[in-house]
Amino acid sequence: MKALLLSAILFSPLSLANEEPPDTPGHVVGDQPYPFDTVDPRVEEKPPIELPESVAPRLERLTPEEIEFLKSGDARSFAGSAEDTVEELESRTPEEVKAWVNAMQDVVSRKRYKEGRDAPHIPFNTESPQYNAWRLQRPRSLDPQREAGPVELGRYDGRGGPPTFGGLPLALSQQDLVAGEVDVAILGAPLNMGSGWRDSGERATVDLRLMGWPMGRQDQYVLVEASDVLEIVDYGDVAVDNNSTERSMRHVRDIVREIAETGAVPMIVGGDHSLEYPNVAALADVYGKENVSVIHFDSHYDAWWGGSHLISHGYPVYRLILEGHVRAADYIQVGLRSQGPDPSGFEWMREQGMRYHTMAEIEERGWPAVLDRVVAEASEEGRKLHISFDIDVLDPAFMPATGTPVPGGLTMREAITIVRRLCAESNVVGFDLVELHPALDPTYKTSLNSAHIVKACLTGLAMNKEGLTAKHYLSPLSSEHAVDDYFGDQQQYLDATQAEKDAAEEKADEEETGE
Amino acid sequence: MTPGYVLIRTLIVALLAFPFGQAFAEWPIPDDLSTQAATLSEEQLNFITSGDILKFIPERQLEHELATRDADSLRNLVNDLMSLAAQMGYDPGRDMGAAPLNLAAKNFHRSTIPTPAPLRDFEREPGPFSVHRYVFPQSGVPTFGGAKVAIWPEDLTAGSVDVAIIGVPNNMGSGRRDSGAGPDAMRALNTIAIPDVQSLVNPLEALSVVDYGNFSIDYLSIERTVSHVAGMVAETAGTGAIPMLVGGDTSMLYPGVKGIAENRGPGTFGLLHFSAHPDVERFSDHTISDRQAIFRLLDQGIVKGSDTIQVGLRGPGVDLETLRWLREQDVRYHTMAEFQRHGSERVFKRILREADKGPDAFFVSIDVSVLAPADMVAAGRITPNGLSIREVTRAIRHVCAAKDIVGFEITDLAPMLDLSRLSVIHANAALNACLVGIAVRKKGLDPDYIHPVALDHGQR
Numbered sequence: 001m002k003a004l005l006l007s008a009i010l011f012s013p014l015s016l017a018n019e020e021p022p023d024t025p026g027h028v029v030g031d032q033p034y035p036f037d038t039v040d041p042r043v044e045e046k047p048p049i050e051l052p053e054s055v056a057p058r059l060e061r062l063t064p065e066e067i068e069f070l071k072s073g074d075a076r077s078f079a080g081s082a083e084d085t086v087e088e089l090e091s092r093t094p095e096e097v098k099a100w101v102n103a104m105q106d107v108v109s110r111k112r113y114k115e116g117r118d119a120p121h122i123p124f125n126t127e128s129p130q131y132n133a134w135r136l137q138r139p140r141s142l143d144p145q146r147e148a149g150p151v152e153l154g155r156y157d158g159r160g161g162p163p164t165f166g167g168l169p170l171a172l173s174q175q176d177l178v179a180g181e182v183d184v185a186i187l188g189a190p191l192n193m194g195s196g197w198r199d200s201g202e203r204a205t206v207d208l209r210l211m212g213w214p215m216g217r218q219d220q221y222v223l224v225e226a227s228d229v230l231e232i233v234d235y236g237d238v239a240v241d242n243n244s245t246e247r248s249m250r251h252v253r254d255i256v257r258e259i260a261e262t263g264a265v266p267m268i269v270g271g272d273h274s275l276e277y278p279n280v281a282a283l284a285d286v287y288g289k290e291n292v293s294v295i296h297f298d299s300h301y302d303a304w305w306g307g308s309h310l311i312s313h314g315y316p317v318y319r320l321i322l323e324g325h326v327r328a329a330d331y332i333q334v335g336l337r338s339q340g341p342d343p344s345g346f347e348w349m350r351e352q353g354m355r356y357h358t359m360a361e362i363e364e365r366g367w368p369a370v371l372d373r374v375v376a377e378a379s380e381e382g383r384k385l386h387i388s389f390d391i392d393v394l395d396p397a398f399m400p401a402t403g404t405p406v407p408g409g410l411t412m413r414e415a416i417t418i419v420r421r422l423c424a425e426s427n428v429v430g431f432d433l434v435e436l437h438p439a440l441d442p443t444y445k446t447s448l449n450s451a452h453i454v455k456a457c458l459t460g461l462a463m464n465k466e467g468l469t470a471k472h473y474l475s476p477l478s479s480e481h482a483v484d485d486y487f488g489d490q491q492q493y494l495d496a497t498q499a500e501k502d503a504a505e506e507k508a509d510e511e512e513t514g515e
Numbered sequence: 516m517t518p519g520y521v522l523i524r525t526l527i528v529a530l531l532a533f534p535f536g537q538a539f540a541e542w543p544i545p546d547d548l549s550t551q552a553a554t555l556s557e558e559q560l561n562f563i564t565s566g567d568i569l570k571f572i573p574e575r576q577l578e579h580e581l582a583t584r585d586a587d588s589l590r591n592l593v594n595d596l597m598s599l600a601a602q603m604g605y606d607p608g609r610d611m612g613a614a615p616l617n618l619a620a621k622n623f624h625r626s627t628i629p630t631p632a633p634l635r636d637f638e639r640e641p642g643p644f645s646v647h648r649y650v651f652p653q654s655g656v657p658t659f660g661g662a663k664v665a666i667w668p669e670d671l672t673a674g675s676v677d678v679a680i681i682g683v684p685n686n687m688g689s690g691r692r693d694s695g696a697g698p699d700a701m702r703a704l705n706t707i708a709i710p711d712v713q714s715l716v717n718p719l720e721a722l723s724v725v726d727y728g729n730f731s732i733d734y735l736s737i738e739r740t741v742s743h744v745a746g747m748v749a750e751t752a753g754t755g756a757i758p759m760l761v762g763g764d765t766s767m768l769y770p771g772v773k774g775i776a777e778n779r780g781p782g783t784f785g786l787l788h789f790s791a792h793p794d795v796e797r798f799s800d801h802t803i804s805d806r807q808a809i810f811r812l813l814d815q816g817i818v819k820g821s822d823t824i825q826v827g828l829r830g831p832g833v834d835l836e837t838l839r840w841l842r843e844q845d846v847r848y849h850t851m852a853e854f855q856r857h858g859s860e861r862v863f864k865r866i867l868r869e870a871d872k873g874p875d876a877f878f879v880s881i882d883v884s885v886l887a888p889a890d891m892v893a894a895g896r897i898t899p900n901g902l903s904i905r906e907v908t909r910a911i912r913h914v915c916a917a918k919d920i921v922g923f924e925i926t927d928l929a930p931m932l933d934l935s936r937l938s939v940i941h942a943n944a945a946l947n948a949c950l951v952g953i954a955v956r957k958k959g960l961d962p963d964y965i966h967p968v969a970l971d972h973g974q975r
Contacts, residue, residue: 078634096633103631113616113623121613122738126605128800136602139595141588142572195734197931198692243687243801245735246614308620309735439691439931 048072049082051089061094066101074108075101113308122244135239135251140173148179150233164234165208165269165454166215171233177262183230184267184461185259186215186454188237189252189432191271193245194313196403199437205237205270207438211447212454219420219459222468223475226455229462235259240271245311249278256282260430265461268432269454272403273302275434276316276388283386283430284325292429293330293383294320295374295422297415298390299406300338301345301356313403313435316388321352328352332377334418335359335393338406359408371418375471379426386430387422387457391450398449401441412449416456417472423460425469431457542566548578554586559593562600570603571596605800614736627731627743629667641673643725658726659701659761660708660718660950665725671754677722678953679756680707680946682729683744683771687737688764688805690884690896693929697942698729698761700930706943711951713912714958715966718947721954727751732763737803741770748774752922757953759946762926764895765794765805765882769812772878775922776817784921785822785873786812787866787914789907790882791830791898793837793848805896805927806832813844820844822874826866826910827851827885830898851900859906870914877918879911881925881945883938893938895927904941908948915952916962923949 048071051059059067069075070085079085089097113120125131150169153161164170165186171177177185188205192198216227226232238255240248252268256279259266268279276296283292296302296317303317311319317333320326329352337359341348349356355377362370378385392402395409410418422428436450463473482490482497542564544552552560562568568577580592605612616623643663646656658664659680665671671679682698701707708719718724730747733739744767751758752775760771772786788794788809795810803811809825812818825841829851841848847869854862870877884894887901915923928942955964 099633103633106631107628107634110628111622111624113618113620118623119616119739120618121615122736123613123802124605124611125800125802126607126610126612128605128798130603130798131605131800132602132610134800136599139592139599141592141595192692193735198686198695199931201692203691241800242689243737243804244614247611250611306617306620306622308616308623308625308733308739310615310617312735439693442934 049076049085051082052086055086055089058089058092058094058097061098062101066098066105069105070101075104078104078107122246124244124247134241148173148175150176150180150182150231163206163209163212165212166217166227166232166234166451166458167213168216168227168232168234171235174258174262177233177235177259177264180233181231182233182262182264183465184232184265184458185235186232186267186269187235187255187259189240189268189271189275189434190237190242191240191245191248191252191275192242193274194272194403194435196405197437197440198403199401199439200271200403200435201242202237203438204436207444207447208269208436208451208454209234211444212451214448214451214455216458217455219455220478221420221474222459222463223478224459224462224466224468226458226462229465230458232458235266237270238268245272245274245309249274249311253278253282253285256430257285260286265428266430267454267457268430269434269450270436271434273298273313273388273390273434274311274316275432276302277311277319279388279430279432280316280320280386281323281325283384287384287429289324290327290330291384292326292386293332293378294326294386294388295332295334295378296388296390297334297393298388299335299359299392299409300390300404301333301336301341301349302390303341303345303349328354330383331355332374333357334374335362335410337408338404367414371414371421372471374418375421375425378422382427384429385422385426387419387428387432389419389431389433389453390435391433391446391453392435394449399446401437401439401446402435403437404435412452415453419453419456420460420463421472423457424463424473425460425471428457428461428464542569542574542577544581545578548581551581551584551586551589555590555593559590559597562593562597567600568593568596571599625731625733627733641667641669643670643674643676643723657699657702657705660724660726660947661705662708662719662724662726665727668750668754671725671727671751671756674723674725676725676754676756677957678724678759678950679727679751680724680759680761681727681747681751682761683732683763683767684729685732685737685740685763685767686734687766688895688927688929690894690927691929691932692764692895693893693931694762694764694895694927695734696930697763697926697928700928700936700939701761701943701946702726704936704939704943706940707947708950709947711912711947711955712969713965714951714955714960715969716951716954716958716960718950718954721957722950724950725756727756727758737766737801740767741773741803743770745770745774745777748922749777752778757920758922759949760922760924761946762924762928765790765792765808765926766803768794768808768880768882768924768926769803771880771922771924772812773815773817775878779876779921781815781817782819782822783874784818784876784878785824785870785918786818786878786880787824787826787870788880788882789826789885789902789911790880791827791884791894791901792832792882792896793825793828793830793841794832794882795837795840796832797840813846818878820846823847824866824869824873825849827854827902827907829900830884830896851902854902859902863906863910866910867913867917871917875919876921877914878922878924879914879920879949880923881907881911883925883928883942883945886941890941891938892935893929893931893933895929897932904944908944911945911948912952912955913962915949916955916960916964917952920949920953 079088150171152158152169190201190205192201216232218225238252256266260283280294304314305318321328331354333356357370391399392405393410394415396405396407398412438447482493485491643665645663684695684698686692686695688694710717730744748758794806794808796806797810799807813820823846825848828848849862883891884896884898885902888897890904925946
């Protein structure tokens with residue numbers, strides 16, 4: 001099986017699933033750049049307003065075009081409602097009205113893209129002799145030959161080397177993953193373009209290695225040690241261009257796809273939430289479009305649209321849906337509580353069939369009920385699931401070091417449980433943990449808590465492999481001392497242990513008598 | 516120092532500098548390794564002897580590989596490296612050549628359009644205004660130096676403003692990123708515009724200083740930020756006020772200086788740049804970044820190399836090729852090696868003499884990395900072994916008093932890295948040093964004037 005998979009990978013062209021890539025937009029430089037769709041179907045025009053006859057004298061200096069503009073949605077973004085517009089008009093002379101309308105027209109025309117005046121793209125220096133240096137991979141021949149497979153860096157049974165995620169062995173290529181029959185590859189992604197604060201670059205991926213010791217270790221709640229059950233590796237960091245999110249997306253998608261193609265679960269950690277886009281797109285490349293569901297843990301809904309940039313840490317959800325990688329109805333969101341979206345954003349999510357679970361719902365229904373509802377939704381029909389975990393879903397008490405913290409979030413106890421349950425009870429094929437900015441937290445609490453979230457998913461994946469997929473499984477051994485029957489559910493255990501004890505005593509008596 | 520000594524030294528320097536030409540120019544295969552090399556094809560040999568291979572493998576390792584590999588393994592290695600070389604450049608069939616934008620965006624220009632007068636909410640007479648309730652305020656809305664606020668160019672003109680301090684909070688540095696928080700951190704710690712102990716001049720009394728707010732940036736693109744900032748700097752300088760810019764990362768030095776040149780003309784003023792980093796990266800795959808700021812200014816002739824003085828160089832960008840290139844551009848550079856050899860007193864004397872002999876007008880730029888980490892732990896591109904705050908502020912103060920200052924910029928402060936806020940105090944001190952210098956000049960005092968009462972207690 002291993003040899004078959006290896007040959008399939010080595011001898012078949014690495015194709016983007018079976019899909020034809022979308023047409024390249026005309027204004028994009030290069031024949032085969034990233035297939036960003038530049039159309040925005042969600043640009044909503046506000047309906048024109050009716051102006052009462054009473055304001056007609058105020059409009060006498062306006063041309064018909066200017067009157068048309070005044071009634072349009074564009075003007076309303078300055079003037080407000082019909083009533084507000086009338087009020088504005090009545091406070092001005094006809095001359096002032098004309099200046100006012102002209103100023104609005106001026107701003108509208110300057111805000112929009114204008115061919116010839118504005119650059120339609122962000123130019124790179126294509127003359128550079130080191131244009132691709134940032135993402136060139138080291139050929140195997142540069143280092144001494146070694147057999148393919150994960151490498152242990154330490155001298156003492158793998159320990160004592162440079163820090164890796166969880167002290168786990170290192171893999172650097174698809175051959176290493178295949179040869180090692182790797183189940184989970186943890187990939188650092190130091191993308192540092194989120195707003196708020198910016199420290200989610202290499203400090204974040206390195207910190208998760210320094211503080212990453214819990215990853216793969218025994219989870220006392222279920223008494224499972226993930227690294228005993230699964231082959232887990234540190235897959236190094238993926239190269240990013242920290243001066244261009246757009247340019248980074250394709251390479252991240254390539255490397256994540258490289259992991260997923262082997263059947264391993266990619267776990268991407270570190271950088272900003274733009275990464276959800278290439279991560280999920282790569283899974284769609286491997287498993288097919290609309291075949292992967294996403295559960296998005298975040299205080300923000302990240303489906304913003306309409307900005308001048310096509311991708312940022314605010315847009316990944318929208319872009320994945322727009323490009324058809326994931327159906328909106330296959331999106332589940334948990335923990336939303338930031339100031340946006342406004343009511344129209346929620347209405348849009350309802351129309352699309354997205355399942356959102358805000359902190360308002362958790363306040364209303366209680367955490368246990370929402371937990372069960374979310375896990376049930378995520379596990380429907382054995383769907384393939386990607387977990388995108390923005391650490392700002394947690395309360396800043398637990399995760400102060402994040403780019404855009406919002407108070408009033410989940411606790412670590414809630415988060416660990418839901419992540420472990422999802423990874424155990426659902427069919428998880430991908431996971432990311434993003435928006436860690438270590439410099440904001442000199443106590444290392446945020447990095448350590450982040451590592452424990454990763455650990456919770458590793459434990460869950462190990463439970464899934466071991467068949468421990470019952471609803472909210474917890475170890476009967478670690479969850480109860482069973483000296484008495486305080487909660488009334490231990491009588492069976494107590495009877496059984498008593499019977500064993502009696503049998504042992506009886507046997508001992510017999511042996512004594514026999515002598 | 517005798518003229519003969521100087522001549523001999525110049526000759527030695529010239530002899531040392533020129534025979535090498537470009538680094539990696541050629542790499543003749545050493546005789547004792549020629550047997551192994553003989554198994555390679557002509558093309559492969561060329562790749563080695565041309566020195567191209569040294570972009571991918573250090574010389575010491577190359578010798579080792581040649582000496583120890585068998586023929587197949589050596590061919591394999593050289594082929595792999597040649598294939599890397601072939602992938603280095605841009606290929607339109609493979610690479611993204613530019614990042615596309617959303618042309619349908621309603622706000623394609625994100626918040627870079629100043630509100631036109633008819634759309635402003637309330638009317639007031641032009642001129643700087645106070646944000647405070649009290650005659651002698653002790654706290655309140657933080658502004659640079661507690662200065663009055665101005666919003667529009669007509670405010671600057673109406674107030675005959677001498678100095679406009681402006682935040683440029685972009686955040687795309689190649690080191691630790693928090694420079695976007697720099698302007699507000701420097702506003703929040705009110706240690707600018709304090710009286711100067713040397714001249715006993717209070718810059719806020721001697722000058723009309725305002726907080727001119729921030730210039731808007733595109734947080735995802737330096738490229739899209741440059742033209743707006745340059746235009747706003749030009750507009751500000753056009754009123755007669757001196758723009759003092761507070762970054763932001765050092766990429767913003769490019770639009771800062773460019774904006775000044777839009778009014779005065781290119782090559783009409785000097786640039787005194789304090790930094791650990793030369794910022795003259797010539798071959799980048801991007802068109803602008805902190806590491807390219809000075810290269811762009813020199814390459815486009817916005818400032819002349821001979822009018823550019825760099826102080827405190829020591830960072831990872833300082834290599835032989837870069838220093839040679841700076842020499843070719845006639846840049847006056849002063850590395851920490853020079854400070855080590857000659858001592859700070861003599862080197863600063865040389866620098867100040869270069870400035871005095873240079874153009875009448877100067878733009879002064881401080882990348883906070885020039886300071887030793889002990890004095891500036893919150894530098895985005897921190898580099899050990901820098902100058903002290905005393906040395907730097909003294910030089911800034913002198914130049915700002917001695918020359919006609921056309922602009923000032925301080926960049927790459929990353930406040931999150933310093934819980935003590937000492938770094939912010941020192942960033943403010945650097946800005947204040949120039950403000951004091953400008954005030955001293957305005958009062959017609961000698962650049963290094965020391966008030967006699969400040970110098971000595973005068974008791975018998």
